[in-house]
Amino acid sequence: MLTPTRKGSDYHHGDLRHSAISAARNLVNKDGISSLGIRRIADLSGVSPAALYRHFENLEQLRAELAAQVRQELGEFMQHRRNRIKPSANRKRTAILKFEALGEAYVDFARLHPRLFEIAFIQSNEKPISEFSDLAWDLLKESLTELTAVGFLDRKILESAPMIAWSSVHGLAVLVAQKAIAVRDQDGALRQILDGVQRALSYK
Amino acid sequence: MLTPTRKGSDYHHGDLRHSAISAARNLVNKDGISSLGIRRIADLSGVSPAALYRHFENLEQLRAELAAQVRQELGEFMQHRRNRIKPSANRKRTAILKFEALGEAYVDFARLHPRLFEIAFIQSNEKPISEFSDLAWDLLKESLTELTAVGFLDRKILESAPMIAWSSVHGLAVLVAQKAIAVRDQDGALRQILDGVQRALSYK
DNA sequence: GCACAATGTAAACAATGTTAACACCTACGC
DNA sequence: GCGTAGGTGTTAACATTGTTTACATTGTGC
Numbered sequence: 001m002l003t004p005t006r007k008g009s010d011y012h013h014g015d016l017r018h019s020a021i022s023a024a025r026n027l028v029n030k031d032g033i034s035s036l037g038i039r040r041i042a043d044l045s046g047v048s049p050a051a052l053y054r055h056f057e058n059l060e061q062l063r064a065e066l067a068a069q070v071r072q073e074l075g076e077f078m079q080h081r082r083n084r085i086k087p088s089a090n091r092k093r094t095a096i097l098k099f100e101a102l103g104e105a106y107v108d109f110a111r112l113h114p115r116l117f118e119i120a121f122i123q124s125n126e127k128p129i130s131e132f133s134d135l136a137w138d139l140l141k142e143s144l145t146e147l148t149a150v151g152f153l154d155r156k157i158l159e160s161a162p163m164i165a166w167s168s169v170h171g172l173a174v175l176v177a178q179k180a181i182a183v184r185d186q187d188g189a190l191r192q193i194l195d196g197v198q199r200a201l202s203y204k
Numbered sequence: 205m206l207t208p209t210r211k212g213s214d215y216h217h218g219d220l221r222h223s224a225i226s227a228a229r230n231l232v233n234k235d236g237i238s239s240l241g242i243r244r245i246a247d248l249s250g251v252s253p254a255a256l257y258r259h260f261e262n263l264e265q266l267r268a269e270l271a272a273q274v275r276q277e278l279g280e281f282m283q284h285r286r287n288r289i290k291p292s293a294n295r296k297r298t299a300i301l302k303f304e305a306l307g308e309a310y311v312d313f314a315r316l317h318p319r320l321f322e323i324a325f326i327q328s329n330e331k332p333i334s335e336f337s338d339l340a341w342d343l344l345k346e347s348l349t350e351l352t353a354v355g356f357l358d359r360k361i362l363e364s365a366p367m368i369a370w371s372s373v374h375g376l377a378v379l380v381a382q383k384a385i386a387v388r389d390q391d392g393a394l395r396q397i398l399d400g401v402q403r404a405l406s407y408k
Numbered sequence: 409g410c411a412c413a414a415t416g417t418a419a420a421c422a423a424t425g426t427t428a429a430c431a432c433c434t435a436c437g438c
Numbered sequence: 439g440c441g442t443a444g445g446t447g448t449t450a451a452c453a454t455t456g457t458t459t460a461c462a463t464t465g466t467g468c
Binding site for chain 1: 236325327328330331332333336361364367368370371372373374375376377378379382383384385386389392393396397399400401403404405
């Protein structure tokens with residue numbers, strides 16, 4: 001975070017924009033959202049507070065950009081986990097495993113980076129999650145579509161399915177990030193929730 | 205919120221503690237959590253900022269007490285909704301309706317009072333929800349126990365059941381409070397989530 | 409009726425986000 | 439090459455926060 005690719009004098013930082021967001025990430029990750037301040041970010045970036053206003057409208061916008069970056073990270077984390085599932089002859093089984101890998105990754109991210117997870121889903125703009133968390137949402141939709149294709153999921157409710165699945169797992173992830181659930185209970189809870197989602201979305 | 209039961213002079217407020225929390229409630233309810241400030245609360249209570257420190261350690265503690273009060277309100281709201289379910293000859297059906305009434309009330313509260321719902325579940329103390337939201341948690345446990353008694357719910361997973369149910373509905377409620385789900389989708393989503401929870405907890 | 413505890417006020421403090429006026433550096437037109 | 443314009447930094451101020459300290463007022467128990 002300390003001045004990457006700087007040339008010549010050190011009056012100009014070189015890449016303050018990225019450095020600032022990176023510093024913000026470290027701050028939140030270590031000490032929580034309330035520790036996020038313009039002056040602290042400026043210090044960590046080796047720059048005066050006012051300099052940040054050349055790159056961000058205000059603190060809120062900086063926070064929002066950090067949140068967007070974290071949501072992207074979350075999506076990539078989920079993608080990576082899903083890609084570890086090896087395709088087998090049993091296409092239905094494979095599809096289910098991939099779906100579950102996404103859910104597990106979602107909750108794992110909340111457990112591994114609770115503060116980042118929290119900041120990622122603070123929003124004041126009232127946007128639907130489908131737009132709010134692009135990558136993760138697309139991965140989920142893709143997975144549910146695949147489940148439909150292999151005949152596991154009821155085609156009639158495919159449209160509403162992502163919202164159901166997201167809500168159910170999101171609730172657990174939020175509580176995990178808040179450490180409101182004992183670690184030893186988390187795995188079992190997730191498994192039952194994923195089970196419930198699948199049953200709710202299956203043919204009856 | 206303006207000075208209840210005041211007698212004689214007006215140097216002493218009379219019931220500043222309650223007045224302050226009531227003012228805080230109004231502030232959050234109208235303009236969101238970020239509008240919650242010592243000075244604003246003092247103004248609304250007709251008192252100087254420093255006076256509040258006779259009744260609260262700091263702003264954070266005041267906020268925490270407001271949050272606790274809102275969680276209590278939520279619990280009473282759920283209780284009231286559940287009590288509207290008339291017992292019928294079909295005990296199993298009645299138990300299911302009561303369970304669903306609790307879930308509906310939870311999400312309705314989040315829809316009706318989004319800002320209050322949000323502040324209610326901000327916690328830094330890492331307490332499990334079972335202690336964090338006493339009344340609502342007890343109602344849920346009671347409902348699930350009843351479902352077990354009528355033979356609908358698998359007794360083997362009764363212990364973990366409340367956490368599953370809470371998580372699933374909580375996720376939806378959080379997103380509803382954030383207005384991240386279109387209103388027209390909320391009812392259907394809730395119904396499917398409750399359906400999934402019941403299936404996950406039933407005998408297989 | 410008097411002392412003491414409870415509860416209020418006013419004024420200061422440090423720390424915050426933000427802005428305005430100024431300084432420096434880089435890059436591009438001539 | 440040179441100079442100038444624009445991008446990027448600094449310093450100093452500002453208003454607004456939460457909080458504390460010293461003092462004022464009121465209610466209460468002996």
